[in-house]
Amino acid sequence: DVPVVVQYDGTRSEDYLYDTENVQLDYSTVNVIGPASVADKIRQAVIEVDLTDQSESISESYTYTLCDKNGDPVDARLITTDVEEVRLDVSIRRVKDLRLTYNLIPGGGADADNTTVQLSAETIRVSGSEAALENLGDTLSIGTINLADITKNTSVTFGISLPDGITNLTGVTEVTADISFHGLSIKELTVTDIQSINIPEGLSVELITEKLTVTLRGPTGLISKVTPEDLLVTVDFTGAEVGTSTFRATVSLSGEYSALGTVKTEPVSAKIDAE
Numbered sequence: 001d002v003p004v005v006v007q008y009d010g011t012r013s014e015d016y017l018y019d020t021e022n023v024q025l026d027y028s029t030v031n032v033i034g035p036a037s038v039a040d041k042i043r044q045a046v047i048e049v050d051l052t053d054q055s056e057s058i059s060e061s062y063t064y065t066l067c068d069k070n071g072d073p074v075d076a077r078l079i080t081t082d083v084e085e086v087r088l089d090v091s092i093r094r095v096k097d098l099r100l101t102y103n104l105i106p107g108g109g110a111d112a113d114n115t116t117v118q119l120s121a122e123t124i125r126v127s128g129s130e131a132a133l134e135n136l137g138d139t140l141s142i143g144t145i146n147l148a149d150i151t152k153n154t155s156v157t158f159g160i161s162l163p164d165g166i167t168n169l170t171g172v173t174e175v176t177a178d179i180s181f182h183g184l185s186i187k188e189l190t191v192t193d194i195q196s197i198n199i200p201e202g203l204s205v206e207l208i209t210e211k212l213t214v215t216l217r218g219p220t221g222l223i224s225k226v227t228p229e230d231l232l233v234t235v236d237f238t239g240a241e242v243g244t245s246t247f248r249a250t251v252s253l254s255g256e257y258s259a260l261g262t263v264k265t266e267p268v269s270a271k272i273d274a275e
Helices: 130-136
Strands: 002-009 016-018 044-050 058-063 065-067 085-090 092-105 115-119 123-128 139-146 154-159 174-181 184-191 194-197 203-207 212-219 231-236 243-247 249-253 261-265 268-274
Touching: 044 058, 044 085, 092 115, 092 130, 123 130, 139 154, 139 174, 184 231, 194 203, 212 231, 212 249, 249 261
Parallel strands: 002 044, 092 139, 194 231
Antiparallel strands: 016 092, 044 065, 058 085, 092 123, 115 174, 154 174, 184 212, 203 268, 212 261, 231 249, 243 268
């Protein structure tokens, strides 16, 4: 018995992954019978596969050449074998670099102009069928960054999720986004003027919360000027029912301070009674 050895020839395209390490053979050895003077020279059954311009997986039968230990053909006219051809399967898949992106939602006085997001990995390399990679496009979104939920420079980690049929060749399964703000400051204001709106007919509202702390963020020069009187704080009681509950307060800013945003507002407590 001599082993079947696959030799690959030709130039491989950088756009494809040739999984030659996991080649499948229906026969891994060939049994040779013949004069010892010839048979003893045979050390391998060599299959030659040309990968030039090969863009699809290979699944076909090949004839082989009986060779010595150096890979040189042996005159095998007196040799018989138990197999004439060997079927070979090699997976060939398209590879592609995907640019990692994110969905940035402005909020709390921060936007793309005053926020820097640095990803720990800018791209990943994947493989898959032509159709699967075509559907995937050239970018992959790792998730959403809502700036209204982030009050200071921080890092957020996202897992990389790929559709079925796509393989991540880089081994990078997580990406860290370093988020930093520039030229922004945070200011807390205490508001006492809280307005109730959309009170259901037949009900009355008593605000238990008398003072509300509002945290604003925006350009340093602008935020230093804002006062509680520049804020309009409202509580919407649409759908409210009798009882004591907490409600979300909405903060609005005048045109002069439109570049500022709210990053944190405490809920408002209120008692609802029937009139």
